[in-house]
Amino acid sequence: MQKTIFITGASAGLGKAAALLFQSKGWQVIATMRNPEKENELNTLENVIVLPLDVTNATQIDQTIKSVTEKYTVDVVMNNAGYGLIGALEALTDEQISRQIETNLMGVIRVTKAFTAHFRAKRSGMFLNITSTFGLMGFPTCSVYSATKFAVDGFSESLASELVQFGIQVKVIAPGGMQTDFAIRSMETGQHDAYEKLTAEVSKGYSAEQLASYSKVEDVAKIVYDAATDGKNQMRYIAGNDAIALYNERIQSGAEVQVDNIKAMFTF
Template identity: 75%
Template sequence: MQKTIFITGASSGLGKSAAKLFQSQGWRVIATMRNPEKESELNKLKDVVVLPLDVTNLDQIISITKKVTNLYSVDVVMNNAGYGLIGVLESLNDDQIQRQITTNLLSVIRISKAFTSHFREKKSGMFINITSTFGLIGFPTCSIYSATKFAIDGFSESMAYELAQFGIQVKIIAPGGMQTDFAVRSMELEKHDAYEELTAEVSKGYSAEQIANYTKVEDIAQIVFEAATDHKNKLRYVAGNDAIGLYDQRLKEGTEVQFQSIKTMFTF
């Protein structure tokens, strides 16, 4: 029987790569995005349904979820939509902070809630929530972004406990750097004169040269597919060599040792 995955933020990057991979493996893909009229690739693929969804719009989340679950038996929901708000806290205004939290965190909570009854009634289903290395480890200029990603991690673990009794799984994919245009397309960067040296040092990680060393987005999509199909009772999938290295260091040396090491790098 054909399986169905619902993906947010499918217009580019990891969301689009995952949509193409699942489709190639025989899945039906519900690919959602803010501007489906601009999509010129996914809507040409067999068994891919492209739908409009602005994840900051609660009414639209509810209506799209009802529409989809009335038509299809959804097996996996991939909460992928999000962007990076990069800058020291002093450089960010309240609107920026609220928009980041609404897009990255509230959307995951709202979409999860909207699909939970569907999964509970069929006694199966899976949420795959995309976090980040910075949802496991803090980093300068990423305070609000990390706040959303750390929160998704805690939310996901808590929901995994709540939903286990109904045969529903929750899994977390925590990628490191990916070879995408995320730094251009999905990053909002703010600066503050008092933190000029710190910001310049951190920004080296977003250079074209550094991005070229990151993991291919197709490889991260493959990890998403494995999480959806490996039948493992596993919560977190740390994805990408840089992410695995940092996380393994944290597990081996301990949080405090790694904290002091990173802090020293950015003490001028």
């Protein structure tokens, strides 16, 4: 029996790679994005439905998901839509901070809530929530971004035990760096003169040389597919060698030691 996945933020990057992979595996894919009129690949494929969805629009979320669940039986929801807000806290405006929280956190919460009754009624379903390495550990200039990703991780862990009684699974995929145009397309920055040296040092992680060493987005999409299909009662999937190394360091050395090591890197 054909399964269906609903994906947010499917216009590019991991969302699009996952849509293509699930479609190639015979799934029906409901690929959502803010500007579907610009999409020229997914909408040509069999068993792919492209729909408009802005995860900051609560009304549109409810209307879209109501319409979808009236027509289709959805098996997996991939909460992928999001972007990076990078900069020292002093460099960020209240508007930037609010928009980051509204997209990366409230978008996940609202989409999840809108689908929960559908999953509960059929006593099965899965939420795959995309976080980040920086949803497991903090890093300078990522304070607000990490706040949203840590929050999604905690939200997911709590919800997993809340929904298990209905046969619903909640899983987290935490990628490290990926070879995408995320740093250009999906990143907003803030600048402050007092943090110029720190920002320059952190920015090395977004250099072309560094990006080339990161995971291919298609490989991370395979981990998403595995999470959806492996039948395991596993909560977190750490994706990418850099993410695995950092996560293992945190587990083995402890969070306090890792925090101290990061502080030492940026003590000028």
